[in-house]
Amino acid sequence: MTSILRVALPVPLNSLFDYRVDGEVAAGCRVLVPFGKREVVGVVVSQSATSTVDHDRLKAVVRVLDETPLLNAELMTTLRWAARYYQHPLGDVLQGALPVALRSPRDLPDSGIAALRLTPLGEAAHRDAARRRAKRIDAVLEALAAGPLPSVELAKALGSNAGLRGALAHGWVERVRIAASAIGRETIPAPRLNDEQRVAADAVISAGGGFAPFLLDGVTGSGKTEVYLDIIRDCLARGRQALVLVPEIALTPQALRRFRERLGVEIAALHSGLGDTERSMAWLAAARGEASVVLGTRSAIFVPLPRPGVIVIDEEHDASYKQQEGFRYHARDLAVMRAKALDVPIVLGSATPSLESLANVAADRYRLLRLTQRAGLAQPPALRVVDLRSQRLQEGFAAATLEAIGACIARGEQALVFRNRRGYSPVLMCHDCAWSAQCPHCERALTWHRREARLRCHHCGFEQRVPRACPTCAGLALHPVGEGTERIEDALRAQFPDVPIVRVDRDTTRGRRARDALFDRLPDAGARILVGTQMLAKGHDLPHLTLVVVIGVDEGLYSVDFRASERLGQLVVQVAGRAGRAERPGSVLLQTHDPTHPLLSVLLNGGYRALSAQLLKDRRAASLPPYAQFALLRAEAPEQAALTAFLTAATQSASDPAIVAHGPLAAPMPRRAGAFRGQVLIECGDRTAMQSFLPGWLDTVRALPGERRLRWSIDVDPVDLY
Ligand code: ADP
Ligand code: ZN
Ligand code: ZN
Numbered sequence: 001m002t003s004i005l006r007v008a009l010p011v012p013l014n015s016l017f018d019y020r021v022d023g024e025v026a027a028g029c030r031v032l033v034p035f036g037k038r039e040v041v042g043v044v045v046s047q048s049a050t051s052t053v054d055h056d057r058l059k060a061v062v063r064v065l066d067e068t069p070l071l072n073a074e075l076m077t078t079l080r081w082a083a084r085y086y087q088h089p090l091g092d093v094l095q096g097a098l099p100v101a102l103r104s105p106r107d108l109p110d111s112g113i114a115a116l117r118l119t120p121l122g123e124a125a126h127r128d129a130a131r132r133r134a135k136r137i138d139a140v141l142e143a144l145a146a147g148p149l150p151s152v153e154l155a156k157a158l159g160s161n162a163g164l165r166g167a168l169a170h171g172w173v174e175r176v177r178i179a180a181s182a183i184g185r186e187t188i189p190a191p192r193l194n195d196e197q198r199v200a201a202d203a204v205i206s207a208g209g210g211f212a213p214f215l216l217d218g219v220t221g222s223g224k225t226e227v228y229l230d231i232i233r234d235c236l237a238r239g240r241q242a243l244v245l246v247p248e249i250a251l252t253p254q255a256l257r258r259f260r261e262r263l264g265v266e267i268a269a270l271h272s273g274l275g276d277t278e279r280s281m282a283w284l285a286a287a288r289g290e291a292s293v294v295l296g297t298r299s300a301i302f303v304p305l306p307r308p309g310v311i312v313i314d315e316e317h318d319a320s321y322k323q324q325e326g327f328r329y330h331a332r333d334l335a336v337m338r339a340k341a342l343d344v345p346i347v348l349g350s351a352t353p354s355l356e357s358l359a360n361v362a363a364d365r366y367r368l369l370r371l372t373q374r375a376g377l378a379q380p381p382a383l384r385v386v387d388l389r390s391q392r393l394q395e396g397f398a399a400a401t402l403e404a405i406g407a408c409i410a411r412g413e414q415a416l417v418f419r420n421r422r423g424y425s426p427v428l429m430c431h432d433c434a435w436s437a438q439c440p441h442c443e444r445a446l447t448w449h450r451r452e453a454r455l456r457c458h459h460c461g462f463e464q465r466v467p468r469a470c471p472t473c474a475g476l477a478l479h480p481v482g483e484g485t486e487r488i489e490d491a492l493r494a495q496f497p498d499v500p501i502v503r504v505d506r507d508t509t510r511g512r513r514a515r516d517a518l519f520d521r522l523p524d525a526g527a528r529i530l531v532g533t534q535m536l537a538k539g540h541d542l543p544h545l546t547l548v549v550v551i552g553v554d555e556g557l558y559s560v561d562f563r564a565s566e567r568l569g570q571l572v573v574q575v576a577g578r579a580g581r582a583e584r585p586g587s588v589l590l591q592t593h594d595p596t597h598p599l600l601s602v603l604l605n606g607g608y609r610a611l612s613a614q615l616l617k618d619r620r621a622a623s624l625p626p627y628a629q630f631a632l633l634r635a636e637a638p639e640q641a642a643l644t645a646f647l648t649a650a651t652q653s654a655s656d657p658a659i660v661a662h663g664p665l666a667a668p669m670p671r672r673a674g675a676f677r678g679q680v681l682i683e684c685g686d687r688t689a690m691q692s693f694l695p696g697w698l699d700t701v702r703a704l705p706g707e708r709r710l711r712w713s714i715d716v717d718p719v720d721l722y
Pocket of ligand 2: 432470471473475
């Protein structure tokens with residue numbers, strides 16, 4: 001019997017497409033269909049008997065690619081919800097949920113791992129110890145006696161393939177593919193959880209497996225990861241899968257090793273450093289239930305979990321969970337929706353929880369679990385301000401700061417200088433006429449990268465050579481203004497000539513390999529001073545680190561972004577958390593021109609807890625998120641007039657008593673990459689009202705004259721207003 005399939009296609013159109021098909025095809029299956037002159041892979045959304053398109057004009061499906069849905073029913077429901085919530089085309093959402101390699105009509109790759117195991121003959125040979133044979137072959141039989149091993153691992157363990165060749169020739173060993181979950185490993189025993197950790201883990205375990213959201217608020221180094229591991233161990237014992245999300249920067253080989261060694265299972269890792277095939281294999285291993293633990297970054301939230309047990313979001317406050325282009329979802333918020341749909345507990349962990357999650361705790365929606373003590377012997381670091389007023393600074397450093405760094409090195413310990421700007425200086429200025437190098441496309445200062453003798457725009461990528469003389473007055477007095485990590489590194493080298501210094505920012509860590517290699521060196525006591533951006537703020541255990549210096553605190557205190565103070569507090573506390581993780585106590589110096597700033601005082605006296613309470617109070621008073629809902633329409637156009645006309649019309653058409661529309665607003669960066677940019681901010685008292693307002697309004701916006709000549713997007717729950 002012929003029926004109609006509604007199919008989501010990878011095309012930039014806000015609609016689904018109908019095709020004829022014979023027989024039943026479940027939602028979530030992929031189909032190959034004709035589209036224009038091409039054939040494309042689509043995802044079936046639903047099947048029905050009728051179509052709004054004339055039957056004669058309907059094309060037939062070329063081939064049904066999956067017998068069982070690749071995106072299961074739960075995932076389809078959640079993704080449809082997400083498409084509606086974020087006002088993003090369903091076709092794009094569904095395509096985005098699939099790994100790239102699965103968006104083609106090729107056969108699915110085998111998700112198993114290439115492994116070797118003993119044949120029954122081989123087992124007999126192994127038992128027959130009296131028999132004389134080559135030692136190398138014995139080693140192979142011995143290594144495989146406890147069960148199959150991935151080929152790579154066996155090769156590593158043996159050091160040579162000669163014995164293996166022999167064992168294969170005898171028919172004692174065979175090559176197989178095995179599911180990741182079939183590989184048993186030796187585990188490293190867990191430390192005994194302290195009382196707070198035990199209470200936290202038990203709260204989640206005893207929730208009984210059903211949906212229950214928890215916020216695990218634990219100071220840095222309090223052993224949150226140990227709590228996750230304990231919960232996951234219980235989940236595995238119940239035969240269930242665990243999904244763990246971490247920020248991009250935290251998914252290091254060390255982190256993977258820790259999970260693997262402690263849980264004794266193969267981990268399906270999903271991150272941007274993988275090739276398409278590896279990624280799709282890990283994804284399929286999870287989707288087929290072969291992988292019991294999935295450890296991934298933001299987009300791993302779209303992994304199907306046929307045996308769901310628990311979801312963990314580590315560093316839940318981290319901004320990298322928000323997708324900033326295309327389908328602008330927030331992985332943390334989606335994770336909570338998925339946990340609800342899957343009916344499993346979810347643990348959001350952080351030393352500096354987002355104000356959103358703290359508000360959910362206050363409203364009794366999330367249960368709060370706290371770890372107030374550092375695990376083991378480690379002491380919390382002491383926070384101090386260094387007053388920069390009327391001080392003579394040396395390349396941005398106060399004398400007191402340099403003294404502290406010197407003393408730290410003299411004690412044989414490690415110091416970290418944190419500065420959230422890469423390059424040599426954020427501005428290059430002419431001392432004679434005050435000209436400064438600007439990006440011709442963004443109207444923002446170009447950053448001077450002195451090592452490469454380039455001026456670069458960090459907003460659009462524009463770059464040029466550094467001029468020898470001022471283009472305006474021909475003077476030669478071009479001077480750097482402000483400090484980036486390069487300049488700080490130079491200043492420290494001048495001050496401490498014989499001390500090894502390692503700089504960590506995007507410029508020194510291009511490529512995953514370079515990054516992993518550099519990160520591997522950090523904990524070594526030989527790297528005495530670390531200079532870096534927020535790449536250094538999390539994830540690394542640095543046992544020799546006892547001093548952290550934060551440069552540029554004031555920029556966070558005086559930003560226009562209403563989230564800047566929350567971010568600054570999180571950053572300071574996270575960077576501070578790197579210090580004093582072993583036996584030696586740590587200290588943190590905050591350089592500022594405003595030592596009595598109220599937010600700094602709150603942070604210094606009461607820590608992040610006091611700061612977040614204060615910020616929540618301020619947000620409530622000002623009706624800002626999380627006590628209000630925002631949606632941001634961003635637009636850019638080649639001409640200002642077209643932009644203004646569009647934004648004015650969009651603002652005027654937003655006439656619903658439940659919302660307030662602010663617009664047209666200039667974007668915080670009114671020009672970028674040559675385009676003029678502006679926005680309309682929609683503010684609303686509650687989620688439901690916002691959700692019922694947006695679809696109708698966006699339909700109107702889509703129909704505005706001139707809409708096609710500019711680029712625009714909608715961001716529901718934006719994390720920044722840029
Ligand atoms: P967090 O995730 O909160 O930053 P970790 O779980 O990484 O903290 O723990 C910090 C350090 O303390 C790690 O080296 C870890 O092995 C150790 N640790 C955690 N819990 C315990 C415990 N109960 N007993 C001993 N050491 C622990
Ligand atoms: Zn000049
Ligand atoms: Zn630019």
